[in-house]
Amino acid sequence: MVMSNFDDVELRLFELFDAALEESPCPPPHVEELDDSNTDSGVSPEIVSMWRRRLQAQMTAGFEFGSLLQLRREAMGYSVASVCAQAQWQPDRLIDLEANRLDINDIQASSVAMLLRALGITQVGPIDAPVRTYIQKLPFVRQIDQVPICGHADHSVSVVNLPAPPSSDAERIDHEATARVADRYLNDLREALSALDDVATG
Amino acid sequence: MADETWESLLRLLRARDAIAWNQLIEGEYVQIHSYLLGHARRRNSYQGAPIGDPEVQEVTTMLTNDAFVEAMSDIEAFDPSKASLPTWIKWKGRAKMKGLLDPVIRFRKLQRVDLPPPRRADARDHLQGTPPSSRSAESEALSMISTTNLREQVMKVLAAMPADRAALLLRVWDARLDGNPFPIRSVAARAGVSAVAFDSRYRRAARDFSTRWQAAYGDDRGIGPW
Numbered sequence: 465m466v467m468s469n470f471d472d473v474e475l476r477l478f479e480l481f482d483a484a485l486e487e488s489p490c491p492p493p494h495v496e497e498l499d500d501s502n503t504d505s506g507v508s509p510e511i512v513s514m515w516r517r518r519l520q521a522q523m524t525a526g527f528e529f530g531s532l533l534q535l536r537r538e539a540m541g542y543s544v545a546s547v548c549a550q551a552q553w554q555p556d557r558l559i560d561l562e563a564n565r566l567d568i569n570d571i572q573a574s575s576v577a578m579l580l581r582a583l584g585i586t587q588v589g590p591i592d593a594p595v596r597t598y599i600q601k602l603p604f605v606r607q608i609d610q611v612p613i614c615g616h617a618d619h620s621v622s623v624v625n626l627p628a629p630p631s632s633d634a635e636r637i638d639h640e641a642t643a644r645v646a647d648r649y650l651n652d653l654r655e656a657l658s659a660l661d662d663v664a665t666g
Numbered sequence: 667m668a669d670e671t672w673e674s675l676l677r678l679l680r681a682r683d684a685i686a687w688n689q690l691i692e693g694e695y696v697q698i699h700s701y702l703l704g705h706a707r708r709r710n711s712y713q714g715a716p717i718g719d720p721e722v723q724e725v726t727t728m729l730t731n732d733a734f735v736e737a738m739s740d741i742e743a744f745d746p747s748k749a750s751l752p753t754w755i756k757w758k759g760r761a762k763m764k765g766l767l768d769p770v771i772r773f774r775k776l777q778r779v780d781l782p783p784p785r786r787a788d789a790r791d792h793l794q795g796t797p798p799s800s801r802s803a804e805s806e807a808l809s810m811i812s813t814t815n816l817r818e819q820v821m822k823v824l825a826a827m828p829a830d831r832a833a834l835l836l837r838v839w840d841a842r843l844d845g846n847p848f849p850i851r852s853v854a855a856r857a858g859v860s861a862v863a864f865d866s867r868y869r870r871a872a873r874d875f876s877t878r879w880q881a882a883y884g885d886d887r888g889i890g891p892w
Contacts, residue, residue: 470869476888477872481839483813484820486764489740491749491757493825494832505700507723515727516695519734520688532685539681583685584678586670590688 521593529591529598534562536583551575551582568598573649577656586661588654595653596646672751679751680741687738694752699730702759705844706767712845716774725767732766733759823878831871838868 485492505512524532537547548555553575560566561579568576585591670689672679678686703726710722717725737744737755744754824832841849854864876889 470872473876473889474872477875478839478842480816480820480887480889481836482843484817485839486843487761488817489736489758489761490743491753492821492832492836493748494827494829495749495753495757495836505703507703509696512696512699515699515730516691519695519731520691522731522735523687523691523738524684527684536678536683536685539678539683539686584670585685585689587689587692589692590685 528564529594530564551579573652574656708844
């Protein structure tokens with residue numbers, strides 16, 4: 465057996481690790497010991513939160529709030545009746561919510577908080593994006609058409625220069641108003657969840 | 667995560683419940699992103715920092731997001747007895763650096779030293795994040811099988827080693843992979859140990875790996891005694 469220099473052996477050993485582990489989808493044994501994360505990356509927490517919220521929105525994209533709650537309930541193996549008993553909800557209202565037919569404006573945040581808690585959801589972040597999308601369906605966050613007043617006093621206005629009606633519902637959404645309503649609702653929800661948490665912890 | 671630990675969410679995560687994944691992201695995103703950002707910054711730094719920090723952050727955000735999305739689709743493969751879920755996701759992000767971050771660093775480095783513009787093929791490779799390759803599908807498949815075998819062999823030897831020795835070896839390799847020119851000194855400093863004492867422990871760990879490797883697979887890789 466030929467004796468080698470340590471540096472050469474070390475080089476070959478790391479070449480072996482590179483080939484085997486560099487793109488491995490699973491961590492090697494004992495890698496937990498490597499885990500020396502420092503959460504202070506120097507990036508503003510608001511920016512990191514924004515990135516986090518974008519990923520969360522991506523994870524729930526394509527699902528409506530009610531459908532997500534239904535999937536959650538089913539994944540937990542709960543029936544409508546058992547969740548309703550725990551959250552003090554009427555079964556038909558939960559069915560309507562799961563079918564995305566219930567206007568969120570008709571449900572108090574404290575009531576939704578009880579439902580969320582029954583489904584093991586104690587923070588608002590995970591449902592932020594679907595709640596915002598759901599709120600866009602509310603009629604009062606849509607823009608009121610700005611139709612000029614046509615009358616004898618204003619001779620410049622005629623049928624010809626009236627603004628064209630919006631071509632789709634999407635164009636009619638008042639995004640600023642939606643964001644304000646969503647912020648307010650999510651804030652109420654956060655407070656209600658926190659109040660329930662206080663009750664639970666005594 | 668105050669109430670929702672990854673362990674308590676695991677059943678729902680395996681059912682790919684989107685809200686459960688968002689609960690995991692809520693609790694673990696900052697730590698995982700920060701871990702990957704640290705590695706990405708070091709990797710960039712040791713190459714002379716050809717890309718600016720905002721771009722490193724942007725690529726890291728892509729890596730983090732990809733790691734979570736991939737973890738969601740591969741969740742059946744996760745074995746909690748081998749590593750925690752956050753570590754598993756971090757590793758996924760880490761494994762993607764070679765394909766996502768390294769090509770950007772290489773490309774910027776070429777641009778910075780005012781070399782002639784890259785050939786068309788290089789530019790395409792940069793965009794796709796893959797190295798140039800003219801190998802056939804058959805040889806790619808063979809190479810994938812051999813990498814998988816090699817991976818299993820290395821993992822087996824590491825698993826048989828005492829945890830502290832394997833971890834030490836992996837830690838130095840990890841620092842070296844980031845491009846650190848003084849991995850031992852740097853890891854020793856981070857661990858708060860003198861470099862000389864650390865080096866001696868490190869050599870023992872390397873000898874342990876080498877002995878076990880030879881006993882199991884022979885000396886064809888040149889990881890012989892010294």
